[in-house]
Amino acid sequence: MVAAFGLGAGWAALDRAIPYSAERIQAGGPLSEKQGYTHKLIVPHVARLEASRAYIEETAERIDSTGDNLNTEGAIAKYMASEAGNTAADASIQALGGYVKEYMVEKIKRDVRITTIYEGTSEIMEMTICRDRWQLHLKTRGQHYHNEARRLEELHMSHSQAGANIAALGLHALAELLERARLRRLTRNQHVMFRLGELIAYAECAGSLANRAIRVAEGKLNPKTDARFNPEALTTISRIFAREAALKVAQDGMRWIVGADEINDAELAEFEKKLKLSAIHRTQAGLIADMDFVADVVYGRVGGK
Ligand SMILES: Cc1cc2nc3c(=O)[nH]c(=O)nc-3n(C[C@H](O)[C@H](O)[C@H](O)COP(=O)(O)OP(=O)(O)OC[C@H]3O[C@@H](n4cnc5c(N)ncnc54)[C@H](O)[C@@H]3O)c2cc1C
Known part of the structure; x- marks a missing residue:
């Protein structure tokens, strides 16, 4: 469950940074067309979040089909997704150019930060x-x-x-x-x-x-x-x-x-x-x-x- 919180929060943050950067013009073009922006602040986070999703779903399917506890797999899912969600939210604040309340990303970051702590740090x-x-x-x-x-x-x-x-x-x-x-x-x-x-x-x-x-x-x-x-x-x-x-x-x-x-x-x-x-x-x-x-x-x- 906490793994899914991390995954959802990470994507919620990126889903705000992505449209912003498609609209925001800097140095003659939108931020979304600048590799120095997308390849640092967006793409690596997409990859880590999707890796976490793959692991969460594989583990959930195995739990459903076998009834096993899969404690270690649960730990890996929770660890990777909460860390990926937290860093994606952090990068999204950077991507939006600051802690601007209306963008919601600073709230998402505060909410997702706890997922790396509770239910096992x-x-x-x-x-x-x-x-x-x-x-x-x-x-x-x-x-x-x-x-x-x-x-x-x-x-x-x-x-x-x-x-x-x-x-x-x-x-x-x-x-x-x-x-x-x-x-x-x-x-x-x-x-x-x-x-x-x-x-x-x-x-x-x-x-x-x-x-x-x-x-x-x-x-x-x-x-x-x-x-x-x-x-x-x-x-x-x-x-x-x-x-x-x-x-x-x-x-x-x-x-x-x-x-x-x-x-x-x-x-x-x-x-x-x-x-x-x-x-x-x-x-x-x-x-x-x-x-x-x-x-x-x-x-x-x-x-x-
Ligand atoms: C918003 C929020 C909601 C919470 N909800 C609940 C809840 O519903 N139910 C509940 O039971 N608890 C809840 N907690 C408590 C949460 O689970 C603990 O805060 C968390 O497990 C950290 O434990 P601690 O506070 O005792 O920190 P400490 O044990 O003091 O740990 C401090 C730091 O040291 C690290 N550390 C601890 N032991 C080791 C070790 N052996 N080796 C290396 N590093 C170590 C930890 O990773 C942590 O980063 C909540 C906490 C928060 C902030």
């Missing part, structure tokens, strides 16, 4: 997520996220545009990070454990959004679901978020693994290879073109909504 969510997935990593002898990645790689064979291959790279990297943390006992640092919780949430949401993009393309989504974006737009959004998630897992992961441990140059180079850092960097190719397309969809310059 974001920090407690990070702890819950990492603690529970850590057990899964141990139980499967380090294979849990490699298996998830292989499933996405399989999907990529038949749906090459949905970013499933990029999400898979993030999940493989995550499995390597968790294994390194196990071998070197790095989760004795609470900060490392909590940061891993964040990376787990990003990597799982990337997988979920790729699944959703594929299901939309196959016409297999629940008819009650939001239909804001058509299949082409959603696959593009999925690639944008998968790139962010894979890079975040690899880069932040390296940061904390190296920051919490002693690691020599040879080991470091070896670990960079295990994380497939250069492959993850290569997946960033096409990012700006994809962001251009999503901006065009959001502002109705091409079909897609």
Whole structure:
């Protein structure tokens, strides 16, 4: 429920910033035509909110069909959607050029801020997520996220545009990070454990959004679901978020693994290879073109909504 509050509030804020920027003329043209505006204040938030939506709906459907509690999935949904909603509202204040009461966005921001706090703060969510997935990593002898990645790689064979291959790279990297943390006992640092919780949430949401993009393309989504974006737009959004998630897992992961441990140059180079850092960097190719397309969809310059 709180995840849905975060998602709804984030979109409510963007839905005010978007029409404003289509009308507001600065430096000879509308703000909506300026990449420096749309690619910072609008498009990344669209991607994070849609990743959160994918995870919320996947979790809700699983709860409905299995009756399971899915506590960890609930924590991931709540964490990602409340953080995405909060940052989208913050960006929307920036996008509207200030705290102007009539735009409502400052009220939305005040209302959405609490979603990262009540019903379990974001920090407690990070702890819950990492603690529970850590057990899964141990139980499967380090294979849990490699298996998830292989499933996405399989999907990529038949749906090459949905970013499933990029999400898979993030999940493989995550499995390597968790294994390194196990071998070197790095989760004795609470900060490392909590940061891993964040990376787990990003990597799982990337997988979920790729699944959703594929299901939309196959016409297999629940008819009650939001239909804001058509299949082409959603696959593009999925690639944008998968790139962010894979890079975040690899880069932040390296940061904390190296920051919490002693690691020599040879080991470091070896670990960079295990994380497939250069492959993850290569997946960033096409990012700006994809962001251009999503901006065009959001502002109705091409079909897609
Ligand atoms: C508007 C509003 C409505 C609310 N409604 C309800 C309600 O209906 N029912 C209800 O029961 N409660 C409600 N709450 C309470 C809410 O759930 C708590 O404020 C929230 O869980 C934070 O707990 P705390 O205030 O004890 O903060 P503290 O426990 O003092 O935490 C302060 C900060 O430290 C962090 N922190 C705490 N423990 C750790 C740890 N082990 N490791 C790392 N960081 C940690 C937290 O993440 C938090 O950011 C509401 C709060 C607000 C503001």
